[in-house]
Each structure stands twice: as C-alpha cells, then as structure tokens.
Amino acid sequence: MKTYTVGVVGATGAVGKEMVLCLHDRKFPLSTLRLFASQRSAGKRVDTPYGEKEIELFSPEKAAQCDIVLMAVSGSFSKEFAPQIAEKGAIVIDNSSAFRYNDDIPLVVPEVNADMAKGAKLIANPNCTTAILTVVLWPLHKSFGVKKCIISTYQATSGAGQEAMDELEEQTRKILNGEHFEPQNFARPIAFNLIPRIDSMQDNGYCREEMKVVKETHKIFNDNSILISCTAVRIPTFRAHAEAVTIETEKEITSQMAWDVLAEAPGVEVIDDPESFDLPMPLTATKKYNVEVGRVRQNLVFGKNGLDFFICGDQLLKGAALNAVQIAELLIHSSPKSSILKKE
C-alpha cells in the first residue's frame, strides 16, 4: 500500500492534536508525520500515537515537502500560507474560515459533497456547527427537500480552542471556591452562564458564527434556496456542540420516515429513546465520530411538512479534525496516486 507524508500545522492546538489522533485511529496510510507550530512550541517534543515527535518551526517550504497538509490555524495565517503551500505542490486541507466562501475552493463534508474534493489542491473544512448540522440535514434534504431551517445552538468551549476549555475549568473552580477571576477567552464569564453571541457581529444583526451556518450550508448543499436562520449560543460544556433544529420540508414527513432515512445515513447515529433519556448530549457525543440525532418529532408549526430534532456532535472531531482527515481519505482514494504523492 502506498503511504503518504502528512503534515499538521497548528499541531499543539486542540484541533491539531485531534487530527493526529484521528489519522492514527483511522489507520491513515501515513509514512511520515510532521508536526508544525509557531516559535512558541517549536523544538518541544510531544507524545503521539506514532511515538514521540519533535514540533518543527513552521515554514511554507517545510510544510510543502509533505504530500498532504492539514492546517488548524487562524484564518489570517491560513490566508497567507495555505496558497503558498498548495502552489508548491502539497494538498492543503484548511480548517479555518479563510477560503470557505471562495467560489474556486471546495468546501467539503465527505458525507454530503465528496465529489467536490476531486482534483483540488486546497480544500476548505467547514465551520464546526455547519459540519455537525449538514451530516444530519443532508439525508433529510435529499429525501424530503428542506425549504426552511431554524437552528439554535448549544456550543462547547472547545470551539474557542484549548485555552477556552481550560478557562471553563478554571472559572468553574474559582466560582465554586468564591474566588475572583477575569474572563480571558470569552468577553463574559462562561462557567454557569451562557453567551448568546459567537464571533463578530454582522450588519444584519446576526453574528458571524450564525451566518457561517447559513452560507456554508448553502455552499455544501449547492442550494441557496433553503431559508436558514441560526442563533449561536456558547454554553458551559467542554467539547461537543448540540443544536435544536426545526425544518419545513417540500414533501410530507413523519418521525418514522425521518428515523428510517437517518438510520441509513453515513456519519449519523440515531439515539432517540426519550423515555430512557437516551438522547443526544455532550456526555455521550464527546469523542464520538458520528453525530447523534434524537428528539425526532413531527413539528407543531409546520405540521405534516415539519420536523423537529436535536443533534450533538464532537466539535473537535466531526466539527474539525475528523472531517479534515475524512477529506484526506477521500483524496487518496479518489485521486490517481501521482496527483498527491510528490516524492514518487
């Protein structure tokens, strides 16, 4: 079997670390793993499932020596370096928002639009909330035609990085001990609180996270006609995002019809025994590849053409690292070997 040199840029972050774990867990045909980070982490040695590895100081030249580069860095960093790396011949899968709305660059959720990845040298990984949503929404859209979609999110601190997760723990301890603290990663305390805004505000009164869900779902589904509205809320959980979703469909839909479709959908796990409290929740969705869906019920507002459901998926996995590794898997299975391997 052919094997590949894979680079992870931003290897010390929450998403970067999960990318390494996903590559190993999914037995990605990897010959060499190279880990890149900024000056602050360069030279450190870290434990990985591939053994102890040294973090290299990032440069586009070094990253471009890899066959495939997974980037888990800021949008501005990706914007500067991802095209350079791709131009030099490596395939880049970028987790930032830098290229998601560029018409020339595919935005891929493998369960939805795998074909879009074919032949691309730079591929964008969607926003976490969108990735988790689309894997469940797509099979329903294919079967019933989604006309309207209203989403309220329950987002974990992991979406703001490892430091934000650490801060949730630290704030919580301090509140329980009656100690003073100043919020660092969020504008307001998050422990025992919620914050109903994520990312910057847009002119239409929505915040950027909410508009990402709208715009990215349109692009991934290649269908701008679906009316989508989202309310993005940060809650004090660590790493799985949940979403309450209401849809109106073209065709009539029942909960049984939805369960039948979702039971066959890739990347989806129906957990829907409310009587027993077996339902999607961060407790069970954390560290799970599949997105959990439950509370499936015919909707009281849209009637026979409406459905309510609740989903929960790991923000660091399907919402980031797993989706990126799945894209890499697509590429090595769908592309002629020579188009990826630079050193053959």
Add this chain to the structure above:
Amino acid sequence: MKTYTVGVVGATGAVGKEMVLCLHDRKFPLSTLRLFASQRSAGKRVDTPYGEKEIELFSPEKAAQCDIVLMAVSGSFSKEFAPQIAEKGAIVIDNSSAFRYNDDIPLVVPEVNADMAKGAKLIANPNCTTAILTVVLWPLHKSFGVKKCIISTYQATSGAGQEAMDELEEQTRKILNGEHFEPQNFARPIAFNLIPRIDSMQDNGYCREEMKVVKETHKIFNDNSILISCTAVRIPTFRAHAEAVTIETEKEITSQMAWDVLAEAPGVEVIDDPESFDLPMPLTATKKYNVEVGRVRQNLVFGKNGLDFFICGDQLLKGAALNAVQIAELLIHSSPKSSILKKE
C-alpha cells in the same frame, strides 16, 4: 393601609423562599406571614426579612386562616389541598401545574391578562418557561400579531428545585476532582452536559415542559391560533432560564419596531448591545425581576414578517415567585377589600 395575612405553603423550597423575599422586597401590605411545610421541616425556625419565623406543619385548616395563600408545592399536593383552602375562604395562588388547564381557573401573567384574576378564589401561576416567554411575546403579539413561534430553551437547574441546584454544584466539584457520582435529581449528569428533555414524554413526541409552553401560552393569550413549537433543554446553570425565539408575524416587523415596542413593555428589559456583549444571560438576569431581551433581528426565514430574539429571566422570580406575588398584588388592588380580607 389595610394589611393581609399571607401564607406560603412549601416555604422551605427554592420557590417558597423566593416568595417570602419578593413579598418583603415589594413591600406587600402584610400583617402576618405564616410559613407552612411538611413534617420534615415543621418546627424549624428560619431567618426571613420579617425576622425569625417558625415553620408550621401544613394543614388546609391552618392555611385557610390566611387571607392569601401562595402555594409552591407539587401538582398532586396542590390538587388535593388548594381547592379545600379556597373553599374555606382564602385566596389561593398555586404555582403547580394542577389547575393551569382547568377552564374555570384563570392562568395569569399580570403583564398579559391581569383582568382574568378578578374575583377568582384560586388562580394558577404558569410554568416558568411560559411566564418568561409571554411577558416578551405579548407586546409583540399585540402590535404585530404572532402567527408562528419556535422556541429553544436553555433552562437552569432551579426549575427542578433547590436540591437540583445543589446537585449541579456537587456534580461539578466531583467532576473537577475526578470523583464518582450518581445523578439524583436528573436522569443523566447535568454538570458540563445538557439534557434535551424536561418532564415526562407525551404521545406526540414532545415532552410535557414543551407542551406546557404551547398550551399555557394559548390560554394566557386567549388565542389558540398561534402555532407554537418548543424544544426544552436543561443546561448547567443555576437559576435563570434563557430562550431563543423565532416568530412569524401577521404585520411586517423590523428590529427597530420591535425594540420600540419592547422598550415600553412592562416587565421587559431590552439589553441588546451585541458589540459590547451586553446581552441577555443568566449572569445578569439572575435575581432580576424583569425579563431580559436582546439579539433582536429580522429573521432570515420569515423575512419582513419574521423576528429572532433571545430572552433570559430568573426562573425563581418571573418564572415562579415574583409572578405569584404580582398576582397577589393585583388582587388586593383590583378587588373590593372585603372580598379578600376574611377577618375584618
């Protein structure tokens, strides 16, 4: 000024304690406060803003000696005793769900349907989620005509009582210390988790908490034509419920039109400066009488006839104790004195 003997039944619970604080804080014209509870608490002496008080063992006869009785007990307890107390001549304001759907018994949110309380001897206090919702939804309904309403809730542990709040704290400590625990008040762990079901499941796939919002809003608005759907989710906060709300209206609506209406609405506080993160959240809504509303924006699904907004209100106050005390205030201001005072 005439004064009244007020009894609080369930005086040691989270809601009962807040009722006493509200009576005092709002300078209710009270001559005597009597606190009733079960055998477990009877005889205990507790500190109140009215001085130290002894908890009396509840009996309907003793409660009926009061002019006004505020009940903060279970539905089954209220079902048995509230009518007995009312028959004996006291006015009963009941916080349980026992009488909310009884056509002969008014269900009152003073900002919405104060007139319904007139002359009643037994009045039902609504579900917490409904009370918090209706105080904001009503002025919008009056001005724009709400046709459809979709709600996702972010409910605090206080909704399940003082023990549930204590359990959130205890579970959180144990998780941070790596200690084992068994959930007591909730079927699943709530610390750093969420539970997307509240109260028992109904035949239509909705849980009882969700259907309470539908049925009680219809009754309080005296309008069954509004299509309402709710998803009820418990999150790890202590005592303020938040709700993401999407409405479709008969008349066209803009965020400015909504702000103008909400700024004048009783019981509502517009907190809507997303740029500065001044938004409704448990951190600020806790221990506040008014319900906070923010994130007001024209909706992307219903367009010119649609609005999204986010609300947060104290579950123990507007969601329970405050609303009950407000009803008592209505009664003493609207009724001929003799119809309430039994001992004149």
